[in-house]
Amino acid sequence: MHPSDDLVHVDAVTRKFPLDHSAVTALDHTSLRVAAGEFLAIAGPSGSGKSTLLNLIGCIDKPTSGRIFIDGVDTSQLSPARTTALRRERIGFVFQTFNLIPVFTAAENVEFPLLIQGVNASDRRTRVTEALESVGLAGRAHHRPDLLSGGERQRVAVARAIVGRPALVLADEPTANLDTRNATQLIELMRDLNCRLGLTFIFSTHDQRLLEHTPRIVRLTDGQVESDSHSQGESHGQVLAACVS
Amino acid sequence: MGKFLLLAFRNVFRNRRRTVMTLMMVGGGVAGLLLVGGFFAFMFRGLRESTIRNGLGHIQIFTAEHFQRDEVHVLDTGISDWRHVAASVRSGDHVRGVAPRIDFYGMLSNGVKSSVFMGSAVEPDSERAMGFSPRIASGRDLGSNSNGEVEALIGTGVAKSMSVKVGDGLTILAVTADGALNGIDVQIVGIVNTGFKDLDDRYLRITLPSAQRLLQTDRVTNLVVGLDDTENTDSVAAILIPELRGQSQPMVIRKWIDLAAYYQQVRTLFSGIFLFLGIIVFFMVLMASVNTLLMAMFERTREIGTMLAMGTPRMWIVALFMVEATLTGLFGAAVGVLGGNLLGVALNISGLHLPPPPGSDVPMAFKVLHVPGLMIGASLLVVISLALASILPAIRASRLQIAEALAHV
Ligand SMILES: Nc1ncnc2c1ncn2[C@@H]1O[C@H](COP(=O)(O)OP(=O)(O)OP(=O)(O)O)[C@@H](O)[C@H]1O
Ligand SMILES: [Mg+2]
Numbered sequence: 242m243h244p245s246d247d248l249v250h251v252d253a254v255t256r257k258f259p260l261d262h263s264a265v266t267a268l269d270h271t272s273l274r275v276a277a278g279e280f281l282a283i284a285g286p287s288g289s290g291k292s293t294l295l296n297l298i299g300c301i302d303k304p305t306s307g308r309i310f311i312d313g314v315d316t317s318q319l320s321p322a323r324t325t326a327l328r329r330e331r332i333g334f335v336f337q338t339f340n341l342i343p344v345f346t347a348a349e350n351v352e353f354p355l356l357i358q359g360v361n362a363s364d365r366r367t368r369v370t371e372a373l374e375s376v377g378l379a380g381r382a383h384h385r386p387d388l389l390s391g392g393e394r395q396r397v398a399v400a401r402a403i404v405g406r407p408a409l410v411l412a413d414e415p416t417a418n419l420d421t422r423n424a425t426q427l428i429e430l431m432r433d434l435n436c437r438l439g440l441t442f443i444f445s446t447h448d449q450r451l452l453e454h455t456p457r458i459v460r461l462t463d464g465q466v467e468s469d470s471h472s473q474g475e476s477h478g479q480v481l482a483a484c485v486s
Numbered sequence: 487m488g489k490f491l492l493l494a495f496r497n498v499f500r501n502r503r504r505t506v507m508t509l510m511m512v513g514g515g516v517a518g519l520l521l522v523g524g525f526f527a528f529m530f531r532g533l534r535e536s537t538i539r540n541g542l543g544h545i546q547i548f549t550a551e552h553f554q555r556d557e558v559h560v561l562d563t564g565i566s567d568w569r570h571v572a573a574s575v576r577s578g579d580h581v582r583g584v585a586p587r588i589d590f591y592g593m594l595s596n597g598v599k600s601s602v603f604m605g606s607a608v609e610p611d612s613e614r615a616m617g618f619s620p621r622i623a624s625g626r627d628l629g630s631n632s633n634g635e636v637e638a639l640i641g642t643g644v645a646k647s648m649s650v651k652v653g654d655g656l657t658i659l660a661v662t663a664d665g666a667l668n669g670i671d672v673q674i675v676g677i678v679n680t681g682f683k684d685l686d687d688r689y690l691r692i693t694l695p696s697a698q699r700l701l702q703t704d705r706v707t708n709l710v711v712g713l714d715d716t717e718n719t720d721s722v723a724a725i726l727i728p729e730l731r732g733q734s735q736p737m738v739i740r741k742w743i744d745l746a747a748y749y750q751q752v753r754t755l756f757s758g759i760f761l762f763l764g765i766i767v768f769f770m771v772l773m774a775s776v777n778t779l780l781m782a783m784f785e786r787t788r789e790i791g792t793m794l795a796m797g798t799p800r801m802w803i804v805a806l807f808m809v810e811a812t813l814t815g816l817f818g819a820a821v822g823v824l825g826g827n828l829l830g831v832a833l834n835i836s837g838l839h840l841p842p843p844p845g846s847d848v849p850m851a852f853k854v855l856h857v858p859g860l861m862i863g864a865s866l867l868v869v870i871s872l873a874l875a876s877i878l879p880a881i882r883a884s885r886l887q888i889a890e891a892l893a894h895v
Contacts, residue, residue: 292893296889299795301794301795301888301889301892302888302889322799325794325797325798325799325800326797327797328795328796328797329796329797329798330797332797334792334795334796336792336892338788340788340789340791340792340892342493342789342792342793343500343789344493344496344497344500345493345496349489349492352489353793353796354796354797356489356490357796357797357798357799357802358797401796
C-alpha cells in the first residue's frame with residue numbers, strides 16, 4: 242500500500258473546518274506520494290487548500306478523515322509527545338512571515354532547533370556555522386532579525402529549517418513577502434540545498450514565475466489535486482540527474 | 487539551559503515601555519512596603535527603648551514565689567538577700583546597672599484631701615546610672631541621700647486631684663510587712679508626667695530607704711537590670727538563669743518583652759496593618775501582572791506557534807513564560823529595594839516630623855529603618871506574586887493550537 246521509499250504518503254485525506262452550521266472542506270479526499278529527495282511545489286489559487294495540506298503533512302494539524310504516513314509511520318497513531326518529537330527530528334519549517342525569534346541573533350535563531358534536540362554546545366557551533374554558510378549568511382551571524390533584509394531573514398529561516406538535518410522541509414508561501422529577485426534567489430537556494438544535501442522540499446506558492454525550474458508541481462483546486470506534473474516528463478531519477486549536471 | 491535563560495532575559499526587556507511600567511509597579515510596591523515597614527520598625531524601636539528607659543529595664547529579677555502566690559502582707563514574696571544578688575548580677579558582661587525596687591500602695595493625705603496611690607521606691611542613683619529617669623513636669627528628681635525631709639515624686643493626676651504643688655507636704659499611709667498601719671511625712675520635690683493618665687492619677691515615688699522605713703522591711707520587690715544594648719537581652723538572660731540558681735531564694739527573671747504589654751499590643755496592631763498592606767501589594771501585583779503577561783503572550787502567539795511547530799516541548803513554553811515573569815519580579819524587587827532604601831535615606835536626612843502621637847506632646851521623628859529581613863520578605867512577595875501570575879498565561883501559551891497560532895497576525 243505504501244512503499245518504503247515514500248517519505249510522505251497522503252492517503253485520501255479530507256480536512257473540514259466547522260463553520261457555524263455548515264463546514265468548509267479545505268481538502269477533499271486528497272492523495273499524494275512524495276519520495277525522499279524530491280523538490281515539489283504545491284500551486285493553486287488562494288483558498289485551494291495549500292496551507293491546509295502543508296499543515297497536515299507537517300503534523301501541526303490533524304485530518305478529519307484519511308491518513309498521513311511519514312517514513313511509513315501513520316502519524317494519526319502517534320501520541321502528542323511522539324508527534325512533537327517527529328517534527329523536532331524529521332521536519333523543518335519555513336514560514337511566509339519568516340517567524341524568527343526577534344530577540345535572538347541570526348546564529349541563535351539557527352541554533353534553536355539544535356537546542357531543543359539536545360545537541361551539545363560544540364556541535365551546535367559548527368553546525369550553525371555550516372548552516373549559515375550554506376545560505377550565504379556567515380557574515381550576518383550576529384545580527385538581530387530587525388537588522389536583516391527580508392531576503393536575508395528568509396535565508397536565516399531556511400538555515401534554521403535545515404540545521405537539524407530533517408528528512409523534509411516544508412515551506413508555506415516562503416516567497417510571498419519577498420520581491421521577485423529575492424523570491425527567485427530563495428527558490429534557487431532551496432533547489433541547491435535539495436540537490437547538494439538530498440533534502441526533500443515541499444513548498445507552496447501561487448506565483449507561476451517561480452515554478453519554471455521546479456521538477457514537480459502539484460496543482461490544487463478546491464481542495465483536490467487538479468494535476469501532478471513532472472516537468473518535461475522527467476522521472477524522479479532524471480530529476481536527480483538534472484541536479485548533478 | 488544558558489541559552490534558554492538568555493532568551494527569557496532578553497524577552498523581559500523586549501517591550502521597553504511595558505517592562506518599565508511593570509518594574510515601576512513591582513518596584514513601587516516593594517519600596518512602599520520597605521518605607522512603611524521601615525517606619526513601623528523605627529516606631530517599634532522608639533517605643534521599645536522608651537518603655538525600657540521609662541523604668542522597665544531590660545531584665546527584671548523576682549523571687550519565684552512572686553508569681554506563685556498572692557502576698558498576705560506587703561513584700562511577703564520579696565527578695566531578702568537582694569544586695570548579694572544585685573552584686574553578682576552587676577559583675578556580668580553588658581550590665582550597666584542593677585536597681586532594687588519596691589512596689590507598694592496606700593493612701594496619701596494632706597489633711598484636707600486624700601487619695602490612693604500605687605507607689606514605687608527606688609535608689610535614685612542606681613536608676614540614673616542606667617539612664618532611667620522619670621519625665622518630670624515640674625520640680626526635680628529625687629535626691630541621692632535623703633537626710634532630713636523624705637522626698638517624693640507624685641503624678642500630675644495626683645497633684646491635680648489633691649491640689650498640691652512642688653514644695654508642699656503630704657502624709658503617706660501604708661500597711662507594714664507585719665500588718666500594722668504606718669505613716670511618714672514627705673515633701674513633694676517633683677511632679678511626673680508618665681504619658682499615661684491612669685498611671686499619673688496614682689503615681690508616687692519615694693526613695694528605697696524611706697519605703698523600707700515606712701513598710702518596716704529590708705526586702706525589695708524586684709531588681710531591675712539595665713544593659714548596654716537591648717540586643718543583648720537574650721544572651722544576658724541566658725547567662726543569668728543558671729547564675730541565679732545558687733541563691734538562697736529561688737529566683738526567676740522576666741525579659742522586658744514579657745513585661746511590656748503595651749509595646750506588644752502596639753506591635754501586634756501595626757504588624758497586622760503591615761500584613762494587610764503586604765496582602766494588598768501581593769494581589770495588586772498579581773492582578774496587574776496577569777493582565778500584562780496575557781497581553782505579552784497574545785502578542786507573541788505566532789512566535790510561540792513557531793517554537794511549537796519546530797518541536798519545542800510544551801513544558802518549555804510554560805517554563806519560558808514563568809522564568810520571564812520570575813526574572814521580571816527579581817528585577818522589580820531590585821528596583822524596589824534600591825528605590826525604597828534611597829527614599830528612606832532621603833527621608834531620614836530630611837528630618838521630617840509627624841504630629842505628636844496621642845498621650846505625648848513631643849512631635850515624633852519620621853524615620854525609616856533599613857531592615858534586611860523586610861527587603862528579603864518584600865522581594866520574595868513580589869517574585870512569588872509574579873511567578874503565580876504567569877501560570878495562567880504560560881499554560882495558555884503552551885496549549886495554543888499550532889496551525890491557528892501560526893496564522894495569527
Ligand atoms: N482555521 C480555519 N477555519 C476555517 N476555515 C479555514 C481555516 N483554515 C483554512 N480554512 C478554509 O479552508 C480553505 C483552504 O484554506 P488554505 O489556507 O489551505 O488555502 P491556501 O491555498 O493556503 O490559500 P492562500 O493561497 O490564500 O494561502 C479556505 O476556504 C479557507 O477559508
Ligand atoms: Mg495559504
